[in-house]
Amino acid sequence: MTAVADKTVLITGGGTGLGADMARHFAKEGATVWIAGRTSKTLDAVAATHEGIHGVEADVTDETSVEAMFDFIGTPDIVIANAGASSSAPFARTRLEDWQAMIDVNLTGTFLTFRAAIQRLGKDRWGRLIAVASTAGLKGYSYVAPYAAAKHGVIGMVRSLALETARGPVTVNALCPGFLDTEMTERSIANIMDKTGMSAADARKSLERTNPQQRLIQPAEVTAAALWLCGPGSEGITGQAISISGGET
Numbered sequence: 001m002t003a004v005a006d007k008t009v010l011i012t013g014g015g016t017g018l019g020a021d022m023a024r025h026f027a028k029e030g031a032t033v034w035i036a037g038r039t040s041k042t043l044d045a046v047a048a049t050h051e052g053i054h055g056v057e058a059d060v061t062d063e064t065s066v067e068a069m070f071d072f073i074g075t076p077d078i079v080i081a082n083a084g085a086s087s088s089a090p091f092a093r094t095r096l097e098d099w100q101a102m103i104d105v106n107l108t109g110t111f112l113t114f115r116a117a118i119q120r121l122g123k124d125r126w127g128r129l130i131a132v133a134s135t136a137g138l139k140g141y142s143y144v145a146p147y148a149a150a151k152h153g154v155i156g157m158v159r160s161l162a163l164e165t166a167r168g169p170v171t172v173n174a175l176c177p178g179f180l181d182t183e184m185t186e187r188s189i190a191n192i193m194d195k196t197g198m199s200a201a202d203a204r205k206s207l208e209r210t211n212p213q214q215r216l217i218q219p220a221e222v223t224a225a226a227l228w229l230c231g232p233g234s235e236g237i238t239g240q241a242i243s244i245s246g247g248e249t
Helices: 019-027 040-047 062-073 096-121 145-164 183-196 200-208 221-230
Strands: 008-012 032-037 053-057 078-081 127-132 170-177 241-244
Touching: 008 019, 008 096, 019 032, 019 040, 019 053, 019 145, 019 221, 032 040, 040 053, 053 062, 053 221, 062 078, 062 096, 078 096, 096 127, 096 145, 096 170, 127 145, 127 221, 145 241, 170 221, 183 200, 221 241
Parallel strands: 008 032, 008 078, 032 053, 078 127, 127 170, 170 241
Antiparallel strands: none
């Protein structure tokens, strides 16, 4: 029996990338996993990889949709707010709707997910709330100010909620990976190519250079940290923003 074998896990944004990797690993460890997202096709594809994975369509930016998601799946023991998106533009050319879109999915989506979870968990039930933030929540990057602002907000929210839950059996933490080897980074590479004329290899290397280890972070490394936060010995880890970035500062 593993630490999560008898647990129910909700992973938002679970149809692709890091969320899909987390779903497969938590299910392999014996958890019942619910993956949420807006596209049934990608959810179904991930659910087909393991009998312990189930999909539920939901939009984390919509309060009613989030409430309906929790009503449908019940109260999960572990909630991983992974749904997110990124975009880039010079600050002076960032439109209000672009700003709002980054806040809505990355910050408000995490708020709505965690609020619904904490309302159902109450004060006495064991739980783990994990937000997937980013190194952009710990520092600034050029051309992604709205994304960085949203992720900074996620970390502030995590630290505040952790203080509210500190006397009970719920911990609240954020995982802050650097550039990940996922579809989201592939879109960033395509954007760099379009804006600069770089080759795919050079655009990829430009992202790898942000990591002192000169590489992209693998999803499995972030998944391993999430599993650790759900296992024995992690009870005192709460309110933390854990950087998984090869030493990037």
